[in-house]
Amino acid sequence: MAHPADDPPCFPQLPTLLYQVVTFQEQQETMPVTNFRIPERYEYQTGFAANLETEAIKGALPIGQNSPQKCPYGLYAEKISGTAFTAPRWENQQTWAYRIIPSAAHSSFEPAPSGNRLKTKFNQIPNQLRWDPFDINADVDWIEGLHIVAGSGDPALKNGIAYYIYGATKSMNEKTAMYRVNLVNDEPIRGYILELFNGHFQLPELGPIGSNCLANARDFQIPVAAYTHDSKSTWTVVNKFCGQLFTSKQGHTPFDVVAWEGRYYPYKYDLGRFNTIGTISYDHPDPSLNTVLTANSNAHPGTAIADFVIFPPRWLVGEDTFRPPSYHRNCMSEFMGLIEGSYIAKGAGSGGFQAAGASLHNCMSSHGPDVEAFDKASNQELVPVKVGTGSMAFMFESCYMVGVTDWGLKMCQKVQKGYSEESWGGLKDLFTPPELPFRE
Ligand SMILES: [Fe+2]
Known part of the structure; x- marks a missing residue:
């Protein structure tokens, strides 16, 4: 702060x-x-x-x-x-x-x-979006910026x-x-x-x-x-x-x-104090496990107007497990930012997912690890490994359809062109069915 x-x-x-x-x-x-x-x-x-x-x-x-x-x-x-x-x-x-x-x-x-x-x-759009780091303009105060x-x-x-x-x-x-x-x-x-x-x-x-x-x-x-x-x-x-x-x-x-x-007052919280929970056996839990704070919709228990979720430094130990998030389509909208460091599921693409940048995967927008992250996670030796040291990614997850302002879409000039194609366009067909017998 x-x-x-x-x-x-x-x-x-x-x-x-x-x-x-x-x-x-x-x-x-x-x-x-x-x-x-x-x-x-x-x-x-x-x-x-x-x-x-x-x-x-x-x-x-x-x-x-x-x-x-x-x-x-x-x-x-x-x-x-x-x-x-x-x-x-x-x-x-x-x-x-x-x-x-x-x-x-x-x-x-x-x-x-x-x-x-x-x-x-x-503006509501179904495309996956990612932004390069936003500018800090010269000679502006916090309100102007x-x-x-x-x-x-x-x-x-x-x-x-x-x-x-x-x-x-x-x-x-x-x-x-x-x-x-x-x-x-x-x-x-x-x-x-x-x-x-x-x-x-x-x-x-x-x-x-x-x-x-x-x-x-x-x-x-x-x-x-x-x-x-x-x-x-x-x-x-x-x-x-x-x-x-x-x-x-x-x-x-x-x-x-x-x-x-x-009871109505400002507060602050050091994300470093978050006591992260994760699997100690197998499979990837939903990221809701990393929720710091939630604003409930009240109408539907467990469905949040906004969950504030973080991806802090943590140990990954899952056996026989694809450790990053799987590919998914989510009825909730996901806006991510990176405070510092790098994020486990993103590497390639035009500029990548960088600190002070952002990404938005609107309701039901398909996404997941890019090609590079998939290849790495599919083939790595599954020894205990600590990830995220010196890094802090976060996600705002909302039950609403999340649209982009004219400033966010055009005027800031930070939307990465080709994000979707570069991230997932190169995913190969790895399907290897058995030779016999099978149903068509
Ligand atoms: Fe996601």
């Missing part, structure tokens, strides 16, 4: 996953914690979905009530709800924030030009998803906020984002696995309260609203939450 250089951790309000392409200090040979090149600089609370409370000033949280006639220290109470008031208790998410000035104190939002780069208009690549549905109906990439070469203006993303040591940043138009991520059920493994609740990190006190400067607040940007002005910092309590 990028860290704000001077401001306290912000308080984003979108159900969003954000991943940063990181560079490891050195390739890590053992698990479980990623050796980030930039050391941690903040304090956190831990625990996924826990009801938490935190105070930057002792006594800033009212005791036993949310909205006293006068809040401690002259703060304002502001409730932020992430679910309907009457949502079932197990999924209800809200937070009470105690801040210096309420967020309502701002000028009218005015449209801000953002062209097509955030428009939620998706944000582009929507693919997605489905309509944010106005709160139904669907969107996948973004971002790249930035400079920090955001000093008095501008959306999320606030500044560079550390002026080094460029890039990454991927998944936005849910509705619902929230939760940890997947573990079933027979038991009560531990995959992503453990204790490893999710949530900011502690921190604030700045500035009711004199003019701030610009950027609002991404149904595929376009709006801005407003306000005479106070938005980073003024002195205390808060609740």
